Amino acid sequence: MKRVFSLLEKNWLGAPIQFTWQKTSGNYLAVTGADHTVKIFDRHGQKRSEINLSGNCVGMDWDKDGDILAVIAEKSSCIYLWDANTNKTSQLDSGMRDQLSFLLWSKIGSFLAVGTVKGNLLIYNRQTSRKIPVLGKHTKRITCGCWNAENLLALGGEDKMITVSNQEGDTIRQISVVVGKKSLFFFNLNEPDSPVDLEFQQRYGNIVCYSWYGDGYIMIGFTCGIFVVISTYIREIGQEVFQVHDYKDSLTSIALSQTLNKAATCGDNCIKIHELAELKDMYAIINLDDENKGLGTLSWTDDGQLLALSTQRGSLHVFLTKLPVLGDACSTRIAYLTSLLEVTVANPVEGQLPITVSVDVEPNFVAVGIYHLAVGMNNRAWFYVLGENGVKKLKDVEYLGTVTSICLHSDYAAALFEGKVQLHLIESKILDAQEERETRLFPAVDDKCRILCHALTGDFLIYGTDTGVIQYFYIEDWQFVDDYRHAASVKKIFPDPNGTRVVFIDEKSDGFVYCPVNGATYEIPDFSPNIKGVLWENWPMDKGVFVAYDDDKVYTYVFHKGTIQGSNVILAGGTKIPFSHKPLLLYDGELTCQTQSGKINNIYLGTHSCLHNLRNVGPSELRQMLTQTLLLKRKKSLLFGDLSLIYWVLDDLIPVQAVPTAPLPLCSTGCLNSMRRDLLHWDNALQLAKRLAPDQIPFISKEYAVQLEVMGDYVNALAHYEKGITGDNKEHDEVCLAGVAQMSIRMGDIRQGVHQALRHPSRVLKRDCGAILENMKQFSEAAQLYEKGLYYDKAASVYIRCKNWAKVGELLPHVSSPKIHLQYAKAKEADGRYKEAVVAYENAKQWNSVIRIYLDHLNSPEKAVSIVRETQSLDGAKMVARFFLQLGDYGSAIQFLVMSKCNNEAFTLAQQHNKMEIYADIIGSEDTxxxxxxxxxxxxxxxxxxxxxxxxxxxxxxxxxxxxxxxxxxxxxxxxxxxxxxxxxxxxxxxxxxxxxxxxxxxxxxxxxxxxxxxxxxxxxxxKYQEAARTAIIIAREEQSAGKYRNAHDVLFSMYAELKSHKIKIPSEMATNLMILHSYILVKIHVKNGDHMKGARMLIRVANNISRFPSHIVPILTSTVIECHRAGLKNSAFSFAAMLMRPEYRNKIDAKYKRRIEAMVRRPDTSETEEATTPCPFCDFLLPEYELLCPGCKNNIPYCIATGRHMLKDDWTVCPHCDFPALYSEFEILLNTASTCPMCSEKLNSAQLKKISDCTQYLRTEVEQ
CATH class of the missing domain: 1.25.40 (Serine Threonine Protein Phosphatase 5, Tetratricopeptide repeat)
Structure with a gap:
């Protein structure tokens, strides 16, 4: 355990101090002594803030989230609140007149309890700023207290009472108790009548402190250096589960860390740390020989990383007890965190001395490369150069999101953040001439995927995505060279040192080995779903060996390229690893692990344990060693053993002597040949084939040629490709002919190579030969091959390099690259061939250049204007504006200046040329x-x-x-x-x-x-809809009086719809007026359709309200008489004819109808067709079908907008535009002759109508009663 820092303030010396860690994060430590201040330090010992108090600090505590530190002091009734997020201090007036003695934050809420010297209590809710004073909670000073998980507050005072209160300050329980420092008192809130008082042996001394932990256990420390553990279970209460005499003279404090599962005690100038799981086990001892006045109080941070100790002389020491296990490896070099601000770089394989690097921040991630180290947190990373003369800080980089992980190699770094990877040079001076190769962001904008993992080798950036794709990006050529699509998301990838094999883990926690050389994948057997990572063997002789590890075990796997069953992965065995060990490096079977204490520890894998001790072993051990050796592909290891023993074991396993003595036909010549080929003994394989299997020579020659081509021996490769041609195996011969074409070109026989490539059916061959020729600067032939291979973009690019514009023009219809179109356009513009140039610029999407040519060279402003309007190009708009300005067309110039956001120039131009109205019209339609x-x-x-x-x-x-x-x-x-x-x-x-x-x-x-x-x-x-409604009624009345009935109808309808949309009750006068006017509108419709009965019924309704139609009283009454007579309503016709005979109307009757009306009055016919009855939709009372007021339930019944009748429940529909009701059957008939709704005049057809089965919602009253 390492000491991080010590605090030795002069003002504190000679007196005990108080301190408290910030809860949750533990980033701050508040300390106070006898100097009337609280000093706040960060976790590295740097002072961040200071709170000046009116007297000595009485108490301080952090809230549950660690955001606010509350402090109380002598001679003050104020509470000091320091905000960790803003580094600001505020004062809260408690409102208490007596001094404060105690404070404590709630464990689950934002409540702060503050006690006073006179026993009063204040509960402050920080969230609502509410203060609840409770007077007389105790009769004397409140000295201690605690909150529980149910937000109940227990307080103890000098009045020898314990009170239990809720968050409102109400007392729930009150207990009288006298307890010295000799016993523990237990009070169960659920069983208040059964308190327990536990006393301990006199030899233990007084109780110093105690702490609950686990499932009902209490650890108690005593002054005589003893600590005991007791259980609080009813059956075990008072029994000592554990007791130890930890210190000879005295014990001063106990602190428990549930996170680490450890307990710390202090006394006799040392700290001892025990494992809570097994208290007999001592984890560590820290001696403090310089503290001769005794030790004080211990306290852990919540995460268990830091342990603080105060002393009697006023000093404070902070120790590092747990480090984040952060480490990385590149080749055989490792980097790992050894302190909060310290990273160690070592190479245990090469035996180099470790290098310690001091870093600026506590890192969240660490990465090491061949020459560099990177550490960082959030979205920043700091890079260091690892040179022979020491470590030098290089630079820091900010990324576009929070970095999850970072990988380094020789020149490049790759950072993963928020589903993207940024690949960039670590030192930009390496490739000054190629700026495009300095950085690149993956995936591309149009690639809709998220990157979940990545890795970096010497040649490749490899990453896996949520769509299951593994991509290989070849750094040297700056392009993708391989991809593999898996069925599930790829969560983690681990390539071998060369990137030729990669282990990946998918979202189902299944593991696979992927070989990009042949595109094959192999499932890893017995793969644990809890695997945390994979390490490949770095020893050159052990290619194909890798380990997968979880928290408890390391599993050794071997990838066998050639077995009887083909290539596969075999589980060789497992090895247990100690607790909290993270594997960093595997070399020759030795696993280098990082520990929680910031050190490294080497473990030898169980699968390799026998390989280094082959001498003086018996047959059984040798049999096991042979099995291990064969599994790990270490056949050479057998050479170091006792040959006679090895032969004996082999003789026991297989009939070894049978092989060399058996006749040759019994041994498979194919197998012998295959062995030679697998061992790359090509000459021997050819000689063997010549003697035993001549038909295999072409196939061996082809494989040998491939090997020679890789080695760069093009002369012999060409010869063997030519020998490989069989004449009867098409697929094999095509490979050989492709090799002949490529080798001929590489040997300088370009004509022969191009001829072969052109004849060959493979597009890929033409592309590869074209690339070789392009690198040889044979552009004409390269372009020809690209063109024949249908690689038009590449062909056009190479034709441009050799200035063959005619061929470029021929290929342009097939070219998709805007860059090529742009180059062609520039060339044609330079030659003055503007029509061809403008087409090429359009294909390249270079609209500004298109506009410029149309204006400057082709004199086609209308096309330029069209493109500007279509593309909204600002620069194009400026060019068009200048063009019109030169022509003196100021209106058009203003329009395009506005479009190009040059409003000031447009305004000035409009002012100068008196075109402000044009400018105003244009700018009024813009976002200005x-x-x-x-x-x-x-x-x-x-x-x-x-x-x-x-x-x-x-x-x-x-x-x-x-x-x-x-x-x-x-x-x-x-x-x-x-x-x-x-x-x-x-x-x-x-x-x-x-x-x-x-x-x-x-x-x-x-x-x-x-x-x-x-x-x-x-x-x-x-x-103001009510006032608007009253005004609408007045307007409608005026329109009606003037005989403009349609206008009056539309005014009332629009107001009706507006009020209805705002859910405001419709005034009854408005509804009635609209109904009468609508009835008048319906008259014309039905009379025109020849339905005189409906027309007569509507006219009777209108004539009964004739006073509302003062301009047309006589014409309306006349029409009523005529239509009633036609419909057989003789009595109604007689009634209205008699009304027309009044003196004020008689002389105004139209002469055509006057005699007939007079005859009706002189010889009255009072017969009348009886009006049909239909049920009320509210109460089913039968009433005349044109009656709108139900005598049964006194409700106003909605009317049909097609007929004027009252509505029926089983024949209900509504207009889809205005939502007014209509009888479905009647409205359908009406729409056969009309194309609009009679109420709202919107276009309508019968197919749009829907019959409504439940009309309940339409029967709710919308009109004021």
Missing amino acids: TNEDYQSIALYFEGEKQHFQAGKFFLLCGQYSRALKHFLKCPSSEDNVAVEMAIETVGQAKDELLTSQLIDHLMGETDGMPKDAKYLFRLYMALK
Whole structure:
């Protein structure tokens, strides 16, 4: 255990001190002595803040989240609150007149309990800032207390009482108790009548402190150096589970860490740490020989990382008890955290001395490369150069998100954050000439996936995604070279040192080995679902060996490339690892692990344990060693053993001597050949094939040629590819011919190589040969091959390099790369071939260049304008504006200046050329700032153009000025100006402006009252619907009086719909007027359709309210008489004919009908067709079908907008536009001859109608009764 820092403040020396760790995170330590201050230090011993008090600190405590430190002091009734997030101190007046003696935060809420010297209590709720004073909780000083998980507060005082209260301060229990320092008192809230008082042996001394832990256990420390553990179970209560005499003279404090499962005690100038699981086991002892006045109090941070100890002389020491296990390895170099701000870099294999690196922050991640070290937290990483002369800090890098992990190799670093990986150079000076290779972000913008894991080898960046893809990015060529698609998300990847094999773990926790060379995957057998990581063997002789580890065990696996069953993965065995060991490096079977204490420990794998002791062993051990050796592919290890013993074991296992003595046909010549090929003994394999299997020569020659090509021996590779051609195996011959083509080109026989490649069917061969030729700067041939291989982008790119623009032009229709189109466009523009250039610029999406050519060279401003409008290009708009400016077309120039966001230039131009109205119209439809609108408004104000000034003052929110100008508008603009004034007042919602406009509308300002419709619109804009409704009724009445019945109907309908949408009750007068006017509208519809009965019934309803139609009394009564007579309603016709015979109406009757009406009156016929009855939808009472008031339930029944009848429950529909009801059967008939709704006049057809089975919601009263 390492001492992190010590605090030896002069003002503290000679007196005990108090301290408390910040809860949860443990980032801060508050310390106070006898100097009237509380000093706050960070976890590295640096002072961060200081709180000045009025006297010595009496108590301090952190809230449950560690955000607020509360402090109380002598001679003060204030509570000091220090905020850890803002580093600011505030004071809270407790309101108590006596001094404060105790404080404690709740464990689960934001409640702070504060006790006083006179026994009063204050409970402060920080969340609501509510203070609850409770007077007389105790009669004397409150000295101690605690909260429980149910937010109950227990307090103890000098009055020898214990009180239990809730968070409101109400006393739930009160217990009288006298307890010295000799016994423990237990009080069960659920069993208040059975308290327990435990006394201990006199030889233990007084109780110093105690602490609960585990499942009902209490650890108690005594002054004589003893600590005991007791159980609180009813059957075991008082029994000592454990007792130890830890110290000879005295014990001063106990502290428990549930996180570490450890207990710390102090006394006799040392600290002892025990394992809670087995208290007999001593984890560590820390001696403090320099503390001769005795030790004080111990306290852990919540995470168990740090342990603090105060002393009697006023000093404080902080020890590191647990480190985050952060480490990394690259090749045989490892880096691991050895202190909070210290990383050690070592190479245990090469025996180099460890290097200690002091870092600036407590890191969340550590990475090591061949020459560099990286540490970091959140979104920053600090890079260090590991040189021969020491460690040098290089730079720090900020990433675009919180970094999860980082990988380093020789030149590059790769950081994983928020589903992305950023690959970048560590030292940018390495590749100054190639800026595009300095950094790259993965995945691409159009790739909809999240990266979950990544790794970096010397050649490749490898990453896995949530879509199950593993990508290989080849750093040297700066391009992807391989990808593999798995069925599930890839959570973790672990490549071998060369990247030729990679272990990956998917979201199902299954493990696989992937080989990118052949694209094959192999499932790892018996793979634990708890695997934390994988390490590949770094010893060069043990290729294919790797280990997977979890918290308890390491499993050794071997990847066998060639077995009887083919390639597979075999589990070789397992090895247990000690607790809290994290494997970092595997070399020659030796596992280097990092421990929690910041050290490294080497463990030899059980699967390798016998391999280094082959001498002087018996047959049974040798048999086991042979099995291990074969599993681990270490056949050479057998050479070091006793050959006679080995032979004996082999003789026991297989008939060894049978092999060499058996005739050759019994031994498979194919197997012998295969062995030679697997061992890469190509010459021997060819000689063997020549003697035993000549038909195998072409196939061996092909494989040998592949090997020679990899080694760079192109001459012999060409020869063997040519020998490999069989003439009868098409697939094999195509591979050989492809090899001949490539080797011919590499040998300089370009004509022959190109000829072979062109004849070959493989597109990939043409691409690869083209790439070779391109590197040889043979651009013409390379382009030809790319073109034949249908790699048009590459072909065009190479044709550009050799300036063959004619071929580029031919390929352009097939080219997708904008970069190539752009290069071609520039070349054609330079040659003056502008039409071809503009097409190429369009393909390259270079709209500014397209616009420029249309304006400057092709004189096609209309096309330029069209492109600007389509692409919204700002620079293009500026060019078009300049073009129109040169032509003197200032209106168009202004329009495009506005489009290019050059509002100031557009405004100036409009001012200079008196085109402000054009500018105003354009800018009014754009997303423009208030300053622009104000400038226009001020201009029009100066020009006395009141309407325009008001319009733009309204747009910039200056409602008062806008209204002033609208009201000043001349009579020619009066209607529009009043509309705008109403809109202004509606937006402003200002009583004064509303009053001004009402005065204007009523004619109080100019003596000319305005049309009432404006008052109606004003009330609607102000959402004063009741006033608007009354005004609508007045307007409708005026329209009705003037004989404009359709207008009156529409006014009432619009108001009805508005009130209905705001769920406001419809005035009954409005509903009645609308019903009568609608009945009048229906008359014309039914009479026109020849349905005289319906027309007559509607006319009877209208004639019964004839006073509402003063302009057409006689015509309406005349029509009523005629339609009633036609419909057979003779008595109704007689009644209304008699009314027409009144003196005031008689002379106004149309001469065509006068004699007939007079005849009806002289010879009356009182016969009448009886009106049919239908049920009321409310109560089913039968009433006439045109009656709208039910005598049974006194309800107003909704009427059908198609016929005027009352509605029926089983024949209900509504207009889908206005939601007014109609009889489904009748409305369907009506829509066969009409195409609009008679109520709202919206387009409608019968297919849009839906029959409503449950009309309950439409029977709710919408109209005031």
